[in-house]
Amino acid sequence: MAETLDKVYDPPSIEKKWYKFWEKAGLFQARADGSRPPYCIVIPPPNITGSLHMGHALNNTLQDILIRFKRMQGFDALWMPGTDHAGIATQNVVERMLAQEGKDRHSLGREAFVERVWQWKEQSGGQIITQLKRLGCSCDWSRERFTMDAGLSRAVREVFVRLYEEGLIYKGDYIINWCPRCQTALADLEVEHEPKDGHLYYIKYPLVGQEGAVTVATTRPETLLGDTAVAVHPDDPRYLAYHGACLRLPVLGRKIPLITDPHVAPEFGTGALKVTPAHDFHDFEIARRQGLPAVKVLDEQGVMTEEAGKYQGLDRFTCREKILKDLKSDGLLEKVERYAHSVGQCYRCRTIVEPMISKQWFVATKSLAEPALDAVRQGRLRLIPDSWENSFFDWMTNIRDWCISRQIWWGHRIPAWTCPQCQQVIVAREDPQACPACGGNDLHQETDVLDTWFSSALWPFSTLGWPETTPELKLFYPTSVLVTAFDILFFWVARMMMMGIHTMGEVPFREVYIHALVRDPEGQKMSKSKGNIVDPLELMDRFGTDAFRFSLAAFAAMGRDIRLSEERLAGYRNFANKVWNACRFTLMNLGDYDAALPDEQPLTVAESWILSRLQQVSADTVKTLDAYDFDQAAHVLYQFIWHEFCDWYLELIKPQLSPAAAPEARRHCQGILLKVLNSILRLLHPFMPFITEEIWHKLPNTQGSIMVSPFPQPDPALNNPHAEREISLLMNTITAIRNMRSEMNVPPATLVDILIFAQEALPLEILKRHTQAITLLARVQEVRFQPDSGPPAAAAKSVVLLPEGGSVDLVMPLTGIIDFREEERRLNREMDKLSRDLAQAQRKLANDDFLAKAPPDVVEKEKERLQAFTEKLTKLKSHQKRIREFVR
């Protein structure tokens, strides 16, 4: 006896159960033995500080769909999971905790602080992993990695040393972005520019030894304390007379030169630029070109240094106010304009960053970027959609050296030591005991740690065991695809490409699928400050994980932002319930089904049709998933399962399935139904893993897990255009009758008679075969074919066009049923529409150019259309005439 199901699908009751089942059975684990073709995705490692947000949910759902799909297709599918130590973010979290205890990291000391972070990581760092499991992610957890575990740390060190030895890592004094709050250098990318309403201050720099002054414009007046020149464009006529002159720096009184530099834009402000080499990127470059000194007036806390004279010790913004006041009283503040400009902020804490000269470590990126550019240009690595290529090329071509040192404690400490005796710098794989140059043994290790993105740049090969040559590395590198949102294309993807190609000699992945960002229903980016965060866990609770995943897939059209809509989530929850009930129906009708008994029965037309459609849907699903058209795949499945399988196939087979049917026919029908349902579940499984597994186990003749059952293969032999045409005619006929009934306000309880007329014999034969379906599905009492009496005058009429030409007339006698006026209105509506289509076709065919230049098949098609429209219109017209006569 088959099992039964509850009436409504209840997700929470089964989701946990099946995840445990899969994990316990080891079904997530890749074999890595070469017995199957490899397929590998490395997860974009979530930060250990993170908890699952919409972006993760989308990103990981898509990856899981791909991995489950490929696993079922017979690949040795490895989804490599892990987490990122997230240097600054994590340090900030732990520092905030310390602050609540009234402590700070300095009072703890470096070692104790790092220990504390590890403790925190052990306690709360795994939260997001639990949440990924909740989402159903089939990662190979037995291989889970962490960017600071022993193996990955070794990889980091190895790469660092190699790049240093190759001269691609260097240390030097350069201008960098500094976050005064995090107290660390930031890479250019880690600075977010935000438009701010500010002011442009016009400040007079008096000339030395002559009358007058040169006025400069600036948004940051406090930096004038660090000015070492004023620059003008060499050809600017206003300043030709002053070339070579000296100016007196306001407030401090220092003498600075007026220099010329072609980079100054004469049209901006006054055309005179104050040069602050220590605190401005542009000025830094000018100073290097012209050999100007740099004066550092801001320190690492954003406080004025002693170079700032009487302003020493002031906060940078307090200093700004003070200086403005002083300038005013000195009569040197010419004017102030409102000015909107963009201000750089720390991407972690949103503090305004300060450009600053500092000794930092850099990766020379030019020679690394070139091979990555080539890989994309030559198609060895595909960006999907390729609209991202432009941005990628642009960024990689103009890339600047990457500042990789951070002045924080949590991260990979830079493996460099300095000998205080002889200043020798040692960069080594193993901690050195003594200075190789002078033998001194009091070596000082670099206190800086590496940018968090340095270790994640190695992720695709470090997680597979590099620098060891593991079987995994051999088998799975290059990985198959990277799935990521575009916001970390440069942070992460580009750097993985550079590091992967340089270290491994081969791209880290063959394809990068770049998906959209999830926004709120108003299209706003979700952020804590806006308070518009939607919690994916809550949505899973409310709609079920399967419906949630299916929704994300259905939303994931390429190259577009995703707006979250609860209405659609509810729609896909209903879809899950529909699937559930289709299975419930199946199980209810299985009764005494015994698969062991032979089935000699031929396929019915409805069966041939559904099998034909099923195989097309399999083909479409494979095709769209391979092309990352997740929304298409979801749509195809939704449409087929609901509107073909449920709406028509299940309805059509009901008579054959009933206990009244012949036992052999019934058993045969059960067998095919099971087969189709089984395939549907497997097609759906990558999207909806839980419900499909649950049902799978309720079906007879299934074993093991659906997770490792084969994905339905398209089978062209099952393609059956004949059956499709036949069922299509039947569906059109039933729909036309339903339509007539509904438009004529015939209540469902009233059975009607239908007369069917046609010129050709074939459509009549076909419909005769399906008389039972017509009576049941269109609520018809009696169907009569070509009765000798002909169509009665008092009747409603509908014309079904046949794709191969010709038509079928459906006549519904209206004795005592139909309102003639209603029928006339209905006819008018239909004929209006028809006339418009007809006129359009006539216009086209009257055009000689169209006949001469359009492809023959298009012309032919148009002719057929015209004929069909004409035929239908003629019939409806004569019917209309009869109705009118009858009414009179």
Add this chain to the structure above:
RNA sequence: GGGCGGAUAGCUCAGUUGGGAGAGCAUCGGCCUUACAAGCCGGGGGUCAGAGGUUCGAAUCCUCUUCCGCCUACCA
């Protein structure tokens, strides 16, 4: 400043080599028809942002305009 994307039904969006405008939700009408009211059946609703061009034919290709996003950039 440079680049990219979007503007299609009331809402959210599909529409991939240019050839009969689609889906889901919403709406309206009718149904508790024994899998499902989270359901069934049927209907209405669109100068495909605007203008021009290419073409026999444009939502689709080209140009321009308007209005929204986003990315990127050292005009202080």
